[in-house]
Amino acid sequence: MSKTGEEWQVARRRKGAARKTKSRQVSSTCSQEELDLGKTVKRIRDTVSELRCEEFWQGWKAAGSAALSKPPENRDTEGPADQPGSSKDGRLCQQLECVCYGLGSFSSCVSARFQLAMLLLLLDAGQIPLKDCSVYDPAFSSGERAVLRELGLTVLTENEEGKRLATKPTLFYLMHCGKALYNNLLWKNWSVQCLPLMILIGNGFNGMMDRTVGREFQRDYSYIAQAVSVCEERRLPCPSRLIDVFSDTAVITFPIGSLNRLPQSTWAEPPEPQYQHCSDLEIIQRETQS
Numbered sequence: 001m002s003k004t005g006e007e008w009q010v011a012r013r014r015k016g017a018a019r020k021t022k023s024r025q026v027s028s029t030c031s032q033e034e035l036d037l038g039k040t041v042k043r044i045r046d047t048v049s050e051l052r053c054e055e056f057w058q059g060w061k062a063a064g065s066a067a068l069s070k071p072p073e074n075r076d077t078e079g080p081a082d083q084p085g086s087s088k089d090g091r092l093c094q095q096l097e098c099v100c101y102g103l104g105s106f107s108s109c110v111s112a113r114f115q116l117a118m119l120l121l122l123l124d125a126g127q128i129p130l131k132d133c134s135v136y137d138p139a140f141s142s143g144e145r146a147v148l149r150e151l152g153l154t155v156l157t158e159n160e161e162g163k164r165l166a167t168k169p170t171l172f173y174l175m176h177c178g179k180a181l182y183n184n185l186l187w188k189n190w191s192v193q194c195l196p197l198m199i200l201i202g203n204g205f206n207g208m209m210d211r212t213v214g215r216e217f218q219r220d221y222s223y224i225a226q227a228v229s230v231c232e233e234r235r236l237p238c239p240s241r242l243i244d245v246f247s248d249t250a251v252i253t254f255p256i257g258s259l260n261r262l263p264q265s266t267w268a269e270p271p272e273p274q275y276q277h278c279s280d281l282e283i284i285q286r287e288t289q290s
């Protein structure tokens with residue numbers, strides 16, 4: 001992939017422009033087939049090329065650019081960053097890294113393949129080296145892990161359950177993942193220092209809240225419940241033919257100004273989520289050592 005051709009930049013959607021690519025419906029149907037490494041890599045690269053021509057990609061690029069162009073200490077203000085630590089065109093000097101959980105079986109599932117292709121486009125646009133992107137899904141087959149390594153990505157071998165501490169600005173890419181994965185990620189980064197380092201692309205927290213019984217949401221996913229009021233969600237565009245793939249997706253960031261308005265007690269010794277009341281946890285937990 002080009003290192004220079006697709007930098008993050010705000011691009012305008014052409015109003016009223018007719019869609020040129022025509023609707024081959026993409027469904028979430030997954031099929032099982034033999035994994036051929038070369039063929040699978042080519043299919044992913046072809047999907048990247050297809051997405052790059054889509055008008056809605058410009059919307060993703062613009063939203064990503066807006067999130068990335070402000071250094072964490074400035075993310076609650078509008079306008080281009082003009083701070084130490086940001087470059088002239090507004091990008092961060094500090095190299096971003098990326099963590100992707102829950103992509104799914106991209107060799108057999110069309111949705112997961114499109115999401116992987118989108119991840120590769122995002123890395124390219126954000127100039128994030130492929131090796132600085134860690135991916136994990138317990139559903140990956142050994143063949144899929146080989147494909148991901150062939151693409152240049154770093155494949156994690158341990159189930160972190162989403163509990164990854166952001167020590168530098170990090171893009172987290174969690175497409176249609178279980179709520180516990182988001183909740184664990186928030187818990188691990190539950191401080192005024194760490195949350196602003198996160199740029200999360202995944203399902204909107206407001207939508208999660210609307211779809212979950214209030215009492216259970218507060219009890220089981222308390223970090224998401226608290227984050228709803230302080231995060232900034234920018235919805236990402238999704239064409240109807242890709243609704244199964246990119247629906248209800250947002251860029252979520254945590255402006256420092258909003259975090260500072262919360263009482264100090266919000267941050268004191270946050271308890272690790274346990275989920276003992278959840279009958280359907282939606283994520284695969286790591287095996288407990290006996």
Ligand SMILES: C[S@@+](CC[C@H](N)C(=O)[O-])C[C@H]1O[C@@H](n2cnc3c(N)ncnc32)[C@H](O)[C@@H]1O
Pocket residue numbers: 028101102103104105109111112115136137138139159160161162175176177178181245282283284285
């Ligand atoms: C609802 S599926 C979404 C798959 C795909 N992103 C899509 O939209 O079709 C949730 C995914 O999360 C993965 N998952 C479950 N537990 C996980 C964990 N602890 N860490 C990372 N991924 C996990 C599952 O294996 C599954 O692929």
